[in-house]
Amino acid sequence: MCCSSEKRVRTRFAPSPTGFMHVGNLRTALYAYLLAKSRHGDFVLRIEDTDQARYVEGAVQVIYDTLARAGLRHDEGPDRPGAYGPYVQSERREIYKKYAEELVRKGAAYYCFCGKHEAEPEGEESVSDAACVCPCRSMDPAAAAEMASSGRPHVIRQKIDRSGVSVFTDAVFGEITIENKVLDDQILLKSDGMPTYNFANVVDDHLMCISHVVRGSEYLSSTPKYNLLYRAFGWEIPVYVHLPLIMGRNADGEISKLSKRHGSVSFENLLAEGYLPEAVVNYIALLGWSPKSDQELFRLEELAEKFDVSGLNKSPAVFDYGKLRWMNSEYIKMLSPEAFAEVARPFAALPEKLSSAWPKIAAILHQRTELLSEIPGKIAFLAEVPAFENDLFFNKKSKCSPETAREILTELIPRFEALEALTPEAVGGIISAYAESHGVKLGQPMWAVRIALSGLPVTPGGPGEIMDIIGKDESLKRLKAALERL
RNA sequence: GUCUCCGUCGUCUAGAGGCCUAGGACACCGGGUUUUCAUCCCGGCAACACGGGUUCGAAUCCCGUCGGAGAUGCCA
Numbered sequence: 001m002c003c004s005s006e007k008r009v010r011t012r013f014a015p016s017p018t019g020f021m022h023v024g025n026l027r028t029a030l031y032a033y034l035l036a037k038s039r040h041g042d043f044v045l046r047i048e049d050t051d052q053a054r055y056v057e058g059a060v061q062v063i064y065d066t067l068a069r070a071g072l073r074h075d076e077g078p079d080r081p082g083a084y085g086p087y088v089q090s091e092r093r094e095i096y097k098k099y100a101e102e103l104v105r106k107g108a109a110y111y112c113f114c115g116k117h118e119a120e121p122e123g124e125e126s127v128s129d130a131a132c133v134c135p136c137r138s139m140d141p142a143a144a145a146e147m148a149s150s151g152r153p154h155v156i157r158q159k160i161d162r163s164g165v166s167v168f169t170d171a172v173f174g175e176i177t178i179e180n181k182v183l184d185d186q187i188l189l190k191s192d193g194m195p196t197y198n199f200a201n202v203v204d205d206h207l208m209c210i211s212h213v214v215r216g217s218e219y220l221s222s223t224p225k226y227n228l229l230y231r232a233f234g235w236e237i238p239v240y241v242h243l244p245l246i247m248g249r250n251a252d253g254e255i256s257k258l259s260k261r262h263g264s265v266s267f268e269n270l271l272a273e274g275y276l277p278e279a280v281v282n283y284i285a286l287l288g289w290s291p292k293s294d295q296e297l298f299r300l301e302e303l304a305e306k307f308d309v310s311g312l313n314k315s316p317a318v319f320d321y322g323k324l325r326w327m328n329s330e331y332i333k334m335l336s337p338e339a340f341a342e343v344a345r346p347f348a349a350l351p352e353k354l355s356s357a358w359p360k361i362a363a364i365l366h367q368r369t370e371l372l373s374e375i376p377g378k379i380a381f382l383a384e385v386p387a388f389e390n391d392l393f394f395n396k397k398s399k400c401s402p403e404t405a406r407e408i409l410t411e412l413i414p415r416f417e418a419l420e421a422l423t424p425e426a427v428g429g430i431i432s433a434y435a436e437s438h439g440v441k442l443g444q445p446m447w448a449v450r451i452a453l454s455g456l457p458v459t460p461g462g463p464g465e466i467m468d469i470i471g472k473d474e475s476l477k478r479l480k481a482a483l484e485r486l
Numbered sequence: 487g488u489c490u491c492c493g494u495c496g497u498c499u500a501g502a503g504g505c506c507u508a509g510g511a512c513a514c515c516g517g518g519u520u521u522u523c524a525u526c527c528c529g530g531c532a533a534c535a536c537g538g539g540u541u542c543g544a545a546u547c548c549c550g551u552c553g554g555a556g557a558u559g560c561c562a
Contacts, residue, residue: 016562051561115560155560173491182489182558190560197562221490221557244492245556255554283498286511290499294510313499316555320497323512333525368524398522428521435521446521458523 009041010211013067013074014201016048017059020266021066023319024216024246024258027284031243032214033072034285034307044208045077047088048201050194066267069277071300084208089200096195099203099233100156100188104141108232109188111144112136112157134185156189158199158225166224170240172312173217178224186225198222202229210238217242241309244288245316258319265319274347274372279328287317297330329370340366347372351383357469364461364469381454382470385478388455390486395457398443405448406486408434412449413479422472424464431463452482 013029015021036043045067047060060078067074076082086092103109112134136144137159148154162181169175188199195203205213220242230237247255248262264270270280278300285303286296290311298306332340341362350358361379369375380386393405415430416422431449435442449463450456453475459466467475 014562018562048562054561176490178490184558187560192560194560196560201562216556216562217491218556218562242491247555249497257556286498288498292500294500296498296511315492317499318497320512323498326512329525367526370524395522431521442521450522456522460523462521464521 008209008211009036009039010044010209011036011041011214012044012046012205012208012210013072013214014046014048014204015063016051016054017056017063018054019056019059019062020268021062022258023265023267023270023280023284026066026070026267026280027246027287028214028216028243029067029072030070030281030285030303031241031289031307031312032212033074034304035212035214035241035309037304038307041211042075042082043072044082044084044210045074045080045087046204046208047078048197049088049090050190050197050200052090052192052194062268069271070267070281071277089204090194092200092204093193093195095207096189096200096203097193100195100199103158103188103229103232104145104156106232107141107159108228109156109158110137110139110141110185111148111154112185112187113144113147113152113154115153137185153191155187155191157185158188158229160185160225160228166227168223168227168237168240170220170223170242171212171309172242172244173220173314176220176223178221180224183225183228186222198225199229202226205238206230206233206235212239212241214241214243217245241312244313246284246287247316247318249318255316255318262319263321270324272373274374275324275328276331276343276372279324279331282331283324283327287319288313297327325370332369332372333367335366337363337366344369344372344375347375348379349376350379354382354469357382360465360469364465368460378460381456381459382466385453385455385481388451392451392455392457393448393486395443395447398441398447400444400447402486404444405451406483408445408448409452409479409483409486412445413476413483416467416472416479417476419472422464422467422475424462424468427464427467428462449479452479 011032013032015025015029033043035041045063047063049055064079074080076084076087078085078087100109104111113136114134134157137157160180160183162183165177165179166183167175167177186198187196189195201213204210223240223242227237246258248258248265249255250261258265264273267277267280271277281300282296282298282303285298289307290313291298291306292311335343341359344362344365345358348358348361350361354361361382365375365378368378390402393400393402412430412434416427419426419430431445432442434445446463450459450466453463453466453470461469470478
């Protein structure tokens with residue numbers, strides 16, 4: 001029997017192996033993890049693979065990888081043996097069968113031989129399942145059991161008394177009342193012998209001693225059915241923690257449950273775009289939960305310390321890529337220069353000749369990067385000067401024009417040439433000296449040299465850094481080419 | 487259609503009858519610093535869905551309206 005006397009907090013994350021991890025699911029996992037850890041409890045991973053049609057090769061690995069990268073370490077799971085395994089539902093068939101049959105014996109469920117329902121034609125007054133009464137419902141139990149054991153295809157349905165109302169309490173939403181007449185005799189065991197989610201989650205949560213069921217609010221309206229199941233078995237009902245949904249906004253401004261059409265919604269996509277896992281975790285933690293303080297940046301351990309169900313919100317939250325981006329930039333800035341160079345490297349797409357200059361390139365990129373995937377675009381000019389017009393030499397603020405640029409380059413090129421090495425300091429010194437001797441703003445020669453060097457009005461780093469990175473030969477080549485066209 | 491839930495700046499949120507001329511953050515706008523841009527600093531714009539109650543007093547409680555979302559699968 002189970003451990004209902006045990007006070008230990010145990011939560012679970014129970015994803016279906018569909019091949020990718022939706023951020024909504026990740027957030028559910030995060031909250032389940034935080035709830036458990038904030039109370040020094042256990043966080044369990046269970047794989048819900050009861051839908052064979054949706055099985056995807058390698059999908060379980062995606063789940064492990066996601067949890068690992070997000071830092072959500074589970075205490076038990078298929079890969080971490082615990083006392084309540086197996087942790088994969090397809091390996092628990094016999095368990096569900098046994099309990100489903102127990103329910104039939106208790107009169108809380110029945111065999112149904114009706115076959116699949118055809119889809120109802122659109123537009124008609126749809127007759128809900130709840131309203132129609134299956135003839136199998138009133139079949140003689142002994143006869144039905146015999147038919148079932150003789151191999152006749154069947155499912156097992158929950159037998160629900162539709163009178164009265166069901167009331168339950170959710171830790172987030174409070175007291176919820178639902179009329180029993182809207183509850184249908186849902187299928188517990190499918191004709192292939194696999195349980196439905198509706199049945200498996202109850203059996204497993206009980207058997208695995210889950211104390212707090214953390215899940216999306218889409219399950220709110222079916223919760224009374226689960227409670228009926230717990231009662232039929234005589235099991236203790238867990239604490240429910242239903243989470244507000246994460247919404248997305250489409251191009252027309254319409255809001256609906258966040259899905260692929262709203263952008264990258266899987267954790268792996270987000271990482272591939274250059275969001276740091278810590279930033280994503282921090283961001284989604286605050287999507288629907290508030291620490292009730294003005295703090296917004298949290299390490300995972302800190303979240304586990306501060307997490308409390310009372311901070312959970314009831315209303316749906318719109319996923320805001322803009323704010324995620326800001327948070328990502330905060331995490332990038334917090335990285336040490338070495339760490340930044342390392343995480344950014346795979347995104348850089350550097351040509352061979354520049355690869356040894358990576359540490360220097362990373363240094364000028366560090367404080368100006370919000371998303372790692374923007375890096376190639378920011379540094380492409382290092383490999384090759386993009387086509388540009390001489391008009392680019394015009395700059396109001398620094399009073400620069402193609403004419404002044406010509407003067408500047410004419411005077412400066414020999415000085416750069418005379419330099420042993422084009423270090424940022426040496427280059428800066430020469431440019432400053434020019435500004436001073438000509439009585440112009442520093443920005444003027446800076447602008448001219450930058451444009452000549454990069455063909456861009458905006459570059460990471462200034463002329464000194466750029467020359468240092470591309471080297472003396474290449475620098476002079478570019479400056480001379482620019483002067484020639486002036 | 488039916489049922490359930492939700493409704494504070496554009497977005498994420500604080501607010502649990504007087505502390506609210508409603509606070510923070512992102513975004514946006516403006517200013518300053520700066521070797522461009524960015525970072526950084528300062529400032530600004532911007533919300534209690536609406537209508538009734540209850541109360542000396544309501545963003546906070548009650549009712550209604552409207553709006554939004556979810557559920558209604560041999561998916562989870």
